Structures are given as structure tokens and as C-alpha cells.
Amino acid sequence: MSTQPTLAFIGAGNMSRAIIGGLISNQYPADKIWATGTQLEKLDDLKQQGMHTTTDNNAAVAAADIVILAVKPQILKAVATEMAAAVQQHQPLVISVAAGIMCNSMEEWLGGNLAVVRCMPNTPALVKQGASGLYANPQVNESQRSQTEQIMQATGIALWVETESQLNAVTAVSGSGPAYYFLMMEAMVAAGERLGLSREVAEQLTIQTALGAADIARQSDADPAELRRRVTSPKGTTEQAILTFIDQGLPEIIANGMQACSDRAEALAAELGK
Numbered sequence: 001m002s003t004q005p006t007l008a009f010i011g012a013g014n015m016s017r018a019i020i021g022g023l024i025s026n027q028y029p030a031d032k033i034w035a036t037g038t039q040l041e042k043l044d045d046l047k048q049q050g051m052h053t054t055t056d057n058n059a060a061v062a063a064a065d066i067v068i069l070a071v072k073p074q075i076l077k078a079v080a081t082e083m084a085a086a087v088q089q090h091q092p093l094v095i096s097v098a099a100g101i102m103c104n105s106m107e108e109w110l111g112g113n114l115a116v117v118r119c120m121p122n123t124p125a126l127v128k129q130g131a132s133g134l135y136a137n138p139q140v141n142e143s144q145r146s147q148t149e150q151i152m153q154a155t156g157i158a159l160w161v162e163t164e165s166q167l168n169a170v171t172a173v174s175g176s177g178p179a180y181y182f183l184m185m186e187a188m189v190a191a192g193e194r195l196g197l198s199r200e201v202a203e204q205l206t207i208q209t210a211l212g213a214a215d216i217a218r219q220s221d222a223d224p225a226e227l228r229r230r231v232t233s234p235k236g237t238t239e240q241a242i243l244t245f246i247d248q249g250l251p252e253i254i255a256n257g258m259q260a261c262s263d264r265a266e267a268l269a270a271e272l273g274k
């Protein structure tokens with residue numbers, strides 16, 4: 001990374017820690033990272049790695065070039081409002097990872113007229129396999145766009161979307177997506193056990209298979225449907241599994257779940273965005 005702005009993570013929970021972990025393993029200097037929370041002792045591990053920690057969000061804002069808002073959407077308004085004066089004074093780039101909450105709400109809560117990027121990351125950022133969707137409001141300039149890309153690309157891939165509402169679709173695909181794969185893994189491990197394997201063996205085979213399938217999908221020119229066909233011998237075993245999944249509606253179940261996810265992101269904006 002050529003330029004290394006000072007970053008302030010407001011709320012150092014699961015998502016911030018995943019991004020921070022990815023940045024640190026990508027040699028981002030720890031002393032250029034601030035992390036805040038409600039209890040200082042919960043941030044001890046980050047402090048021990050050389051980061052600045054505080055319960056004072058305004059102190060972190062004052063030190064930062066880029067402020068990453070990573071508290072739960074339900075408390076974002078209260079947290080942002082308390083930071084408004086410091087944000088207006090120091091004019092950092094604000095990146096919010098909160099699901100649903102729109103740029104204009106954040107801008108208003110933070111005192112108005114501000115460069116705001118909305119980012120929908122995911123927790124595989126921790127192992128530099130993250131996937132983030134990005135949207136910038138009109139005040140974000142080219143250099144701030146490229147700073148945002150540099151940070152998020154240090155944790156995986158980062159793609160700009162054209163409209164803010166597309167971030168709801170990003171949330172449904174990749175933001176929440178790791179949980180879908182974990183659910184699939186849970187179900188496969190349980191079914192493997194029912195079929196006679198030990199839990200440990202079922203777990204190792206399931207995880208390695210997920211990794212292998214993802215890797216081959218990433219490296220191959222063929223699309224997932226073609227890769228699936230290559231596993232599925234006519235009148236063979238996979239065919240029986242796939243026919244059962246399709247007969248019992250798995251594709252529709254996935255589409256319905258993702259629609260519900262996107263609808264929830266939209267509803268969060270309506271419930272909490274005022």
C-alpha cells in the first residue's frame with residue numbers, strides 16, 4: 001500500500017476486527033489504527049498489537065484521516081450525532097459499514113455536507129478473502145475513492161456499485177453470504193454424521209470441499225453450472241443429490257432468503273434512517 005492514512009474504527013466488534021486483522025496481516029502499520037469501544041479492557045488485545053484504543057470516539061476522529069463507522073445500525077444515529085462536531089472540525093473521509101443506513105442519513109447525523117462511502121464488507125476480510133461492495137456519495141473525490149479501494153482491497157476484493165440501493169443486493173450476496181455457507185456446512189456435517197462418519201471427519205471433509213469448490217470456481221473459466229455438471233455423472237450419485245435438492249426447492253429457498261435479506265436492509269433504512 002503506497003499511502004497509509006490513519007484509520008479510526010468506531011466500534012471494534014466482529015466486522016472491524018475482521019478488517020483490522022486483514023490489514024495487519026497485510027503489513028498495515030498498527031500505530032496508524034485507532035479502535036474504539038464502550039469498555040477499554042475489551043480492546044486490550046488490539047492495544048497489545050500496537051493500535052491506539054479509546055472509549056472516546058471524538059479523540060479517535062481527531063487523530064484520523066479516515067473514520068470507519070462499525071457500530072450496529074440501531075445505535076449509529078446516537079453515535080454519529082455525538083461525533084458530529086469533531087467530524088465537521090477534522091473533515092475525515094467517513095466510511096460506514098452499517099447495513100441499510102443511507103449516506104444522506106449519515107451525512108445529516110454527522111452535521112451535513114461530508115464525503116461518505118458506504119461499504120458492505122464481510123468477515124472473510126480477516127483472512128484476506130473478503131468481498132466488499134462500495135458506494136460513494138458525490139462529495140467523495142478520486143483520491144478518497146482510491147484510498148478506500150486500497151484499504152478494502154488489502155482485505156480481499158472490493159467492487160464499486162453504481163447505485164446506493166445495489167448495496168442491499170451486495171448485502172444479500174456477500175455481506176451476509178458467509179453465514180449461508182456456514183449453514184450449508186453445518187447441515188453437511190450433521191448429514192455426514194448421520195451417514196456414519198465421525199464429526200471430525202465430516203467437518204474436515206466438508207470444509208476442504210467448500211475450499212476446493214470455491215478455488216476451482218475462482219480459477220476456472222467455466223461457470224458454476226458447468227462445474228456442477230462436471231461432477232454429475234449421468235445416472236451417478238451426484239445426480240441423485242442434485243435432483244433431490246432441486247425437487248425440494250433449494251434454488252427458490254436460497255432466492256427467498258436473499259430477498260428477505262435485501263428487504264431487511266431496506267427496512268433498516270426506513271426504521272432507523274430518520
Ligand SMILES: NC(=O)C1=CN([C@@H]2O[C@H](COP(=O)(O)OP(=O)(O)OC[C@H]3O[C@@H](n4cnc5c(N)ncnc54)[C@H](OP(=O)(O)O)[C@@H]3O)[C@@H](O)[C@H]2O)C=CC1
Pocket residue numbers: 010011012013014015016036037038039042057070071072073075079097098099120121122123175176
Ligand atoms: N458481522 C458481519 O458479518 C458484518 C457486519 N456489518 C456491519 O458492521 C457493523 C458492526 O457489526 P458487528 O461488528 O457484527 O457488531 P458487533 O456488535 O460485533 O460490534 C459493534 C461494536 O460496537 C461497539 N460499540 C457499541 N457502542 C459503541 C459506542 N458508543 N462507541 C464505540 N463503539 C461502540 C461495541 O462495543 P461493546 O462490545 O464495548 O459494546 C461492539 O464491539 C454493523 O453496522 C453491521 O451492519 C457489515 C457487514 C458484515
Ligand SMILES: O=C(O)[C@@H]1CCC=N1
Pocket residue numbers: 099171175176
Ligand atoms: O446481519 C447483519 O445485519 C450484518 C450485515 C451483513 C452481515 N451481517
